[in-house]
Amino acid sequence: xxxxxxxxxxxxxxxxxxxxxxxxxxxxxxxxxxxxxxxxxxxxxxxxxxxxxxxxxxxxxxxxxxxxxxxxxxxxxxxxxxxxxxxxxxxxxxxxxxxxxxxxxxxxxxxxxxxxxxxxxxxxxxxxxxxxxxxxxxxxxxxxxxxxxxxxxxxxxxxxxxxxxxxxxxxxxxxxxxxxxxxxxxxxxxxxxxxxxxxxxxxxxxxxxxxxxxxxxxxxxxxxxxxxxxxxxxxxxxxxxxxxxxxxxxxxxxxxxxxxxxxxxxxxxx
Amino acid sequence: xxxxxxxxxxxxxxxxxxxxxxxxxxxxxxxxxxxxxxxxxxxxxxxxxxxxxxxxxxxxxxxxxxxxxxxxxxxxxxxxxxxxxxxxxxxxxxxxxxxxxxxxxxxxxxxxxxxxxxxxxxxxxxxxxxxxxxxxxxxxxx
Numbered sequence: 027x028x029x030x031x032x033x034x035x036x037x038x039x040x041x042x043x044x045x046x047x048x049x050x051x052x053x054x055x056x057x058x059x060x061x062x063x064x065x066x067x068x069x070x071x072x073x074x075x076x077x078x079x080x081x082x083x084x085x086x087x088x089x090x091x092x093x094x095x096x097x098x099x100x101x102x103x104x105x106x107x108x109x110x111x112x113x114x115x116x117x118x119x120x121x122x123x124x125x126x127x128x129x130x131x132x133x134x135x136x137x138x139x140x141x142x143x144x145x146x147x148x149x150x151x152x153x154x155x156x157x158x159x160x161x162x163x164x165x166x167x168x169x170x171x172x173x174x175x176x177x178x179x180x181x182x183x184x185x186x187x188x189x190x191x192x193x194x195x196x197x198x199x200x201x202x203x204x205x206x207x208x209x210x211x212x213x214x215x216x217x218x219x220x221x222x223x224x225x226x227x228x229x230x231x232x233x234x235x236x237x238x239x240x241x242x243x244x245x246x247x248x249x250x251x252x253x254x255x256x257x258x259x260x261x262x263x264x265x266x267x268x269x270x271x272x273x274x275x276x277x278x279x280x281x282x283x284x285x286x287x288x289x290x291x292x293x294x295x296x
Numbered sequence: 297x298x299x300x301x302x303x304x305x306x307x308x309x310x311x312x313x314x315x316x317x318x319x320x321x322x323x324x325x326x327x328x329x330x331x332x333x334x335x336x337x338x339x340x341x342x343x344x345x346x347x348x349x350x351x352x353x354x355x356x357x358x359x360x361x362x363x364x365x366x367x368x369x370x371x372x373x374x375x376x377x378x379x380x381x382x383x384x385x386x387x388x389x390x391x392x393x394x395x396x397x398x399x400x401x402x403x404x405x406x407x408x409x410x411x412x413x414x415x416x417x418x419x420x421x422x423x424x425x426x427x428x429x430x431x432x433x434x435x436x437x438x
Contacts, residue, residue, distance in 0.1 A: 030431050033424035041367075041395065048391030059385050162382075169379055 067165065070181040071129025075115070077190035078133060078198060083118040085136065085289060090116060093285040094134065097149050097276055101156060104221035112159060116289065122235065125198050126155050126164050133198070136289040142231065145276040145285070150218060150228030157213030163206045164197065171196050211262055219269035223276060229262040303349040303417050310346060311353035312415035314339050315407045318361050329368035333361040348433075353414055356422060356429040357407075363425075364403060371396045 054060065085091075094114050102109030112130045119135040126132050132155050142148045158164060168177055172193055180189055201207065215225040236255035277285065303311065317339045321331040340354040371393060377383045410420045421427070 028431065030424065030428040033427055037424050041399065044398065045391055045395040048394050049388050051387065051391070053387050053390040054385065057390075059390075063385075166380060174379060 066178070066181045068129045069183070070177060071127055071131055073180055073183070073190050074127050074193050074197070075129075075131050075133075077187065078127060078194035079115065079117065080191070085116040085118055087288050090285055090288045093145075093277060093281055094152075097145065097152055098132075098156075100223075100276065101149060101153055101217050101221050105217050107156065107160065112156065123198065124151050124155055126158050127194070127197055128164055128168065130159050132156070132159070139286060139289045141235070143234075144227065145282050146223055146227035147231040149221075149223050149276050150214060150225065150231055153214035153217040153221075153223075154210050154228060156217060157210035158202065158206070160213060161206070161209055163202050163210065167202055167206070168193065168196070171200070207258065208261065211258055212265055215262055215265040215269060219266070219271040222271045222274045224271070224273040225262060225266040225269065229259040229266070232256075232262070233259040301349070303347065305417075307347050307349050308415050308417040310343060310350045312411045314343070314350070314354040314357040315411035315414065318357060318364075318407055329365050329372060333358075333365045336361045349419070352419075352429060352433055355432060356425050359425045359428055360403065360407070360422065364400065367396050367399060 091114065094116060095109075098112060098114055099109050101107075102112065112132055115131060115133045116139075117133055117135050120137040120140075121135050122137045122141045123135045124133065124138050132152070134152070138151065139148060142151070176189065177193075180193065202210070211228075214228055218225040218228065232255045236259075314336065317335040318332045320335040321328070324331070336354075336358050340358045343350050343354050346354075374383070374389055374392065378385060378389065383389075406422065410422070413420045421430075
């Protein structure tokens with residue numbers, strides 16, 4: 027064997043030996059990597075939430091929030107998700123929209139609740155957003171669209187309010203990429219089925235939305251052109267065939283009527 | 297081991313510059329590992345008809361940057377996969393970063409030393425890279 031090859035093997039051996047030796051140390055624990063990451067996302071979530079809610083009324087009615095949280099709890103409990111980590115906020119706005127923010131905040135507009143024909147459709151939309159949260163799409167999207175350095179500045183409180191508003195605007199009005207939307211739809215189907223809710227509700231909602239609200243801004247995630255809502259609806263129906271569930275009602279009629287009725291009015295803060 | 301002849305001032309300067317090419321990226325403030333290699337490669341191809349001393353050191357410098365590129369590119373790819381992909385920060389990742397930073401620091405110090413010595417007309421052979429350069433160019437050492 028040539029001298030150069032032997033020396034190369036020795037050099038590579040030193041490299042991998044050093045790497046292996048260092049990897050025995052628990053740097054993640056020592057540098058509190060997970061805590062720092064969670065803390066940064068928590069700070070970012072607070073800043074962006076404040077910007078997203080500015081100029082809007084947040085509905086804090088116990089009755090309404092209890093209904094929404096019961097849906098959330100049913101979806102999360104059936105899928106082994108800690109539902110206390112997902113925080114729901116109901117915003118008084120006529121737009122048909124729902125989106126996630128950093129630190130697992132889930133914003134739902136009252137216009138969406140008004141548009142839903144059944145609590146199952148609402149559960150479908152919530153399952154889709156929980157799919158994005160669980161797959162950590164929100165932070166990935168922000169890193170790509172806004173940049174890591176800007177996010178760090180925002181979390182550190184050093185950026186102006188305008189940046190936070192732009193970030194909130196990005197999350198509320200632009201769709202994820204095709205792969206992430208498909209991933210969230212697939213996750214939603216699975217989450218719904220495990221919670222014994224017919225995933226058809228989400229497909230029907232998306233299809234109806236694309237037909238009835240064709241003039242709605244296409245940049246909204248729910249009715250994005252990319253991917254096409256009709257294709258998404260068809261894909262959801264295909265994925266549904268692979269799931270097993272025994273469909274049960276999400277909310278009874280009284281609870282649903284109360285939810286829809288109260289969501290239309292702005293209540294005083296708790 | 298001495299080189300087969302004593303290089304003149306001009307040759308020493310050119311040979312020394314081949315190592316300084318690898319500093320280009322740092323001086324330009326660029327984070328991409330390939331810039332070092334490109335600068336060294338351009339210098340190498342620009343000196344293909346130069347004297348043996350110059351060509352030898354250009355070759356050694358190029359080989360050093362080629363291996364450094366592989367090491368650093370893997371680190372860059374891993375980092376991007378954490379930021380934009382599904383990977384998370386692990387002990388393996390942190391230890392890899394420490395390893396490549398250590399190797400880069402050693403390479404940086406050794407490159408500066410080699411550039412200084414070569415500028416004085418002294419021949420410096422690196423372990424492995426010098427051996428490989430000799431095998432590529434044929435032995436020129438008595």
